[in-house]
Amino acid sequence: MVSEYDFWLLDLDGTLVDVEWSYTRGVFDRVGDRLGHEFSDREAEIIWNGLTGSRDYQLREWGIDPGAFWDAFHAEEDPLVRAEQTYLHDDAAFVADLDEPVGLVTHCQEFLCEPVLDELDIHDWFDAKLCCTEQTGWKPDPAPVEYVMNELGVGYNGHQGVLAGDGACDVGAAWNAGIDAIHVERIGHERRGRCVLGDYRVQSFDELEFPQ
Known part of the structure; x- marks a missing residue:
């Protein structure tokens, strides 16, 4: 108790x-286009949910600069669409x-x-x-x-x-x-x-x- x-x-x-998976998948598709990296469903799930701990550490493990990732990520997030989903x-x-x-x-x-x-x-x-x-x-x-x-x-x-x-x-x-x-x-x-x-x-x- x-x-x-x-x-x-x-x-x-x-x-x-x-948030609905379709929203998450769409964001990672657009971020991937910006960074030249195609995120798999598993990679998107890992970063979105922080499954392996530090997201920045995980991104570096994949050879992705965290600063560039978060700049692209926040640029691609639509607050109103995210709220609706x-x-x-x-x-x-x-x-x-x-x-x-x-x-x-x-x-x-x-x-x-x-x-x-x-x-x-x-x-x-x-x-x-x-x-x-x-x-x-x-x-x-x-x-x-x-x-x-x-x-x-x-x-x-x-x-x-x-x-x-x-x-x-x-x-x-x-x-x-x-x-x-x-x-x-x-x-x-x-x-x-x-x-x-x-x-x-x-x-x-x-x-x-x-x-x-």
């Missing part, structure tokens, strides 16, 4: 929401019912994140949010998590919190910030190629039992 936490932090993409996982609805402070810590860039939150009408789920940048740091760096904790007023003052996410970087960020981690496995261990540990490991948030 999940303990009664004082606050909740959540990742966005792959945790609360996902993004869907909310049914089991994510529990967030709307949380009485505790709730924060969002996501690698999704702000120009993409805001239209998604608007389209799905979930802005009011969050009391604070941070779209990570080079300046804020990236999970598993604890800095983005600590920033949102401070925005929520929970800091390191005896509050017990948890971060839920779909990636190893989310678990790492939680533990590095001294809070618990829930790993929600949306993809499956076989497709991911490894098992991600966490204080709680679920395939759906429906598996969590909340105190009454």
Whole structure:
């Protein structure tokens, strides 16, 4: 049973929401055209979901300059189209019912994140949010998590919190910030190629039992 936490932090993409595969495939086709690299479905899945950890490291392993990739990637992403093709996982609805402070810590860039939150009408789920940048740091760096904790007023003052996410970087960020981690496995261990540990490991948030 999940303990009664004082606050909740959540990742966005792959945790609360996902995007239709046709959108992802189209983006990687156009990015590939820009870079002269034909991305396979598996390569697109690996980068989109961060399956092997650091996306930049993986890109370098494939001989692709990360800076050039991300410039092309962000140029090819259409915020409104992405928002229209993004869907909310049914089991994510529990967030709307949380009485505790709730924060969002996501690698999704702000120009993409805001239209998604608007389209799905979930802005009011969050009391604070941070779209990570080079300046804020990236999970598993604890800095983005600590920033949102401070925005929520929970800091390191005896509050017990948890971060839920779909990636190893989310678990790492939680533990590095001294809070618990829930790993929600949306993809499956076989497709991911490894098992991600966490204080709680679920395939759906429906598996969590909340105190009454």
